[in-house]
Amino acid sequence: MSIFRYSGLLKSVRGIQHAIYQAATKRIRSLIALIAFFLLGYSTFVVTVFLEIDVSYDLIIVPILFFGACFVLATADITVRIFRELLSANVQLEKMALKDVLTQLPNRRQLESRLNIAIDDAKQSGSIVGLMMLDIDRFKRVNDSYGHRFGDELxxxxxxxxxxxxxxxxxxARFGGDEFAVIIDDAKSFDEVVEEARNAIRAFTKPVVVRDQEIRLGLTVGVSFCPRDGASVDELIKNADLAMYNAKDRGKNTCAVFSGEMVGAAQQKLQLESELREALVHNEFVLHFQPQMDISREKAFGVEALVRWQKKDGRLCPPMEFIPLAEETGLIVQMDLWALKQACRTGADWHARGMQVRMSVNASAMLLGRENIVKQVLQTLEETSFPASYLTMEITETALLQNIDSAVEVIRQLKNKGVEFSLDDFGTGYSSLSYLRMLPIRALKIDRSFIKDLSVSGQGAETLxxxxxxxxxxxxxxxVAEGVETEEQRDFLKRHGCYRIQGYxxxxxxxQQDAEEWLGNHMDKTLHS
Known part of the structure; x- marks a missing residue:
């Protein structure tokens, strides 16, 4: 093969190398160009050495220099690209770290940063900063009923x-879960901030529409102020939260402004919760039984079993002091199951002695929501030998509507086994004919608040x-009418066809002992209701 042929080949190789070099200098990000340049440079060296072609050294040196230059350029180009991508990713991560992914609102981290700035500005200018903590009422019920995707859209x-x-x-900002936070740093007075909270609450009087469904929620708001209620981020958030929970304790769907007394109340609540847990462990609860009368015959037909907390010092703790807390902490389920078993045991003992009494027990929303509640109720009846046909479980409208589909299914399953149900506190919740028609219940219980107002003129209680x-x-x-305390109330109920009542x-x-004696004097021993 002639020297000219190899010389032409080498010129072609150098032309290709030059083209690759141009590509590299134009920052064409291709490792293929770099690899090709290296292979061609290497081939030039091989041809020169092994074929002993007399060519100038620049055919060898130049490719090597080109290779080095291209390597530096390509490496620099790749480094710049990686740096830019890392910088962009870092910016995105920073945004994600400060924003709530679902609502695209600032998250808790950004809230705290913004609140810290507002506090510093307020210290310098002497202005006020209002912090509102907002919690969506009944969100958990909707989330459990419709699913988490629906809950996210809500x-x-x-x-x-x-x-x-x-x-x-x-x-x-979204603080977390169904809780939001609002900073107002341009208000002239405390009242301005409170009015903003009320505006938010009023907005939730109208339903929220999701997937063409109208969902009725509520909003509970707690408010704290800087510098009055605290001069740090943690203090303001803690105190606004305390105010919000105070508002929830007062009935939800309202607003509360922080006050120093709330701290003591919160500490007392924590202490009561601790005592409540200990009481469950040490079995400090007892059942009391309120007789239910059939006034058409002046005979008792059953009792309602009511949980009472008898503290170590013998004092009975009023139900309104611990039942709401038990519901809030979830301890109500354990209490309900205990009450059910004790009531069935007592009922079985009375039946064995000839008192065919119907036993009514209260069932909370949490109890109805348990997956295995049907199995647990039936197991309790079997263990205590108490007949299912004599057990009535009382549920409130509020508990029923927390998950009506699931509750109706539980009611139907237990109804098929003989257990009866009554709707407690009827008229105080979301009374609706639509769900009443679908419920296999034994009775409605008229709330005591309506009975109390029967003797008060102009209240409309009689019509209701x-x-x-x-x-x-x-x-x-x-x-069944509960809370009957006067003969006037009893006579009114009797005139209008309500013959089953309970009350003082x-x-x-x-x-239990006094109830046994009372029932022995006021019921037919062979009565089957």
């Missing part, structure tokens, strides 16, 4: 409602009670 819609209801200058009695009759179910007119809740 949170997005709710966050939009909050933003639209308050001033544009406010800083709105008559309507409930008529409604129950039209649906073919019974009605006949007897307060009694301990």
């Amino acid at each position: 949170l997005v819609a709710a966050s939009g409602k909050i933003i639209r209801s308050i001033r544009e200058s406010a800083f709105v 009670v008559q309507s409930i009695i008529g409604l129950a009759g039209s649906l073919g179910i019974g009605v 007119l006949y007897s307060p809740p009694l301990c």
Whole structure:
């Protein structure tokens, strides 16, 4: 092969190398160009050495120099690209670290940073900073009923409602879960901030629409102020939270402003919770039984079993002091199951002695929501040998509506086994004919608040009670009035067709021994209700 042929080949190689070099200098990000340049440079060296071609050294040196230059350029180019991508990723991560992914609102971290700036500004200018903590009422119920995806869409819609209801200058953030926070640093007075909180609450009086479904929620708000209620981020958040929980204790869907007394109340609540847990461990609870009367025959037909907390010093703790807390902490389920078993044991003992008494027990929303509740109830009946046909489980409208589909299924399954159900505190919740028609219940219980007002003129209680009695009759179910304390109330109920009552007119809740004696004097021993 002639020297000219190899010389032409080498020129071609150098031309290709030059083209690759140009590509590299134009920052064409291709490792293929770099690899090709290296292979061609290497081939030039091989051809020169092994074929002993007399060519100038630049054919060898130049490719090596080109290779080095291209390597540096390509490496620098790749490094710049990686740096830019890392910088971009870092910016995105920083944004993600400061924003809530679901609602796209600032998150807790950004809230705390913004609140810290507002506090520093307030210290210098002498202005006030208002912090509102907002919690969506009944969100958990909807989330459990419709699923988490629906719940996420609901949170997005709710966050939009909050933003639209308050001033544009406010800083709105998602604090976590169904809780939001709002910073207002341009208010002239405390009242301005409170009014913003009320605006947000009023916005939730209208339903939130998700997937063409109207969902009715509520909003509970707690408010704290800087510098009055604290001069640090942690203090303001803690105190606004305390105010919010105080508002929840007062009935939800309202606003509370922090005060020093709330700290003591919160500490007392924590202490009570601790004592409540110990009471469950040490079995400090007892059942009292309030007789239920059939006034058409003046005979007892059953009792309602009521949980009482008998503390170590013998003092009975009022139910309203611990039942709401038990519901809030989830301890109510354990209490309900204990009460059910004790009531069935007592009922079985009374039946064995000839007192065919119907036993009514209360069932909380949490109890109805347990996956194995049907199995647990039936197991309790079997263990205690108490007949299912004599057990009535009382549920409130509020508990029923927390997950109506699941509750109806539980009711139907237990109804098929003989257990009866009654709707407690009827008229105080979301009374609706639509769900009453689908419920296989034994009776409606008229709330004591309506009975109390029967003797008060101008309250409309008489019309309301008559309507409930008529409604129950039209649906073919019974009605029981609770809280009857006067003969006037009893006579009114009797005139309008309500013959089953309970209340202090006949007897307060009694301990087991006193209840046995009372029932022995006021019921037919062969009565089967």
